[in-house]
Amino acid sequence: MSEADVKQCLKVVLEKIEQASLKRPQELQYVQPRLVAVSKTKPVDLIVQAYEAGQRHFGENYVRELEEKANDPVILEKCNEIRWHFIGHLQTNKINKVLSLPNIYLIETVDSEHLATTLNKNWPKFGPPNSKLKVMVQINTSGEEDKNGISPSEVVTLTKYIINDCNNLHLDGLMTIGRFGYKAENGPNPDFVSLKNCRNEICQNLGLNWKKVNLSMGMSDGFEHAIDLGSTNVRVGTAIFGPRLKKELQCVQPRLVAVSKTKPVDLIVQAYEAGQRHFGENYVKELEEKANDPIILEKCNEIRWHFIGHLQTNKINKILSLPNIYLIETVDTEKLATTLNKNWPKFGPPDSKLKVMIQVNTSGEEDGLMMIGRFGYKVEDGPNPDFVCLKNCRDEICQNLGLDWKEINLSMGMSDDFEHAIELGSTNVRVGSSIFGVRPKKE
């Protein structure tokens, strides 16, 4: 993003905040909501640009990254009034790192008595004499397992503890992330309502003035609605700095499936001897020959076969009986799932489960196969819609079935585009020609 863009986007966001503030009910007009520019994954020069345009509050969610940025010589020189908000999950063993940072301003994510206790104990070693560290209590208003924060029912206990027993902390407010993708057309966002109710509850129980308890809620997608509902601290990243690559994704190393279709056994052995373990085949007959090949059986005993072709029900037993069959990537009907499920116990080790993936026709092409998507998509045209679609499918099943998205692989990306696919979250790339050379067209 260029300089003009960051300044322009910042201006637009500030205008929207202003407008949303003016539309609030009278009793909420007592304060101008504070904008926290969330700069995670973004370089120092963009932060400096936003700072020079007047922005002071910035948010980061990884200790390591915040450490680098807060100590960056350019930031220290040009942004001496910067105010850092820590908005990520804070582990107790990283506390001193965060507390020692220049210009640390607020920890938005206190979610346990233990964390509060340790922050309280250690702040005097780092902060100015007799100062208090500002903290917010993070609440998991949506109750989702992958979100941090205490449950609304615990809020009185923890805030009371901070106020009464943590002399070196100042309770600045309450914070929530909430469910992603909520549509304001459906009425007031329940996460924002819940956070406000939490504030009411602590004010009533602990005799606090509600105007002194900030509500940190609302991100790029929904900050105006959050302000409408009383937010006084919005955390906005994308709308200012542009889209990010998901940092979280970088913790999973994508798995490479070497697609060996049409290629001879000796090339498979070579790849195996170079360390490759996962191999993909798309014809039952061919996979049968290779998986039972004496050389493969002798030299590649840890090979893991992925079946990546269309599977007919009458071939299922052939596949399930193969040595080292590892994963069927192409389940696309309930009938296929039923038959695989019924027959696996006859072939697999006792009590084992057969790994499967659901094949999704993301491109809607009549002859489209799995997450192969359209061929020849050009990355210059933006994120590949097939990959985006597969990722959305994952979000949907995780939300509906309460699954952890990190446990659901995305198999997408081939020789042509596996790097782009990884950027968009692929954890299983199927690469043939780039490893084994081009294949003759089977026609």
Ligand SMILES: *Cc1c(COP(=O)(O)O)cnc(C)c1O
């Ligand atoms: C990344 C992040 C944001 C900003 O999200 P955008 O959608 O980019 O505005 C806000 N809050 C927290 C806790 C975040 O991690």
Ligand SMILES: *Cc1c(COP(=O)(O)O)cnc(C)c1O
């Ligand atoms: C052939 C094939 C691949 C590999 O394609 P390359 O372009 O050679 O990398 C990946 N996935 C499936 C399902 C395939 O049939």
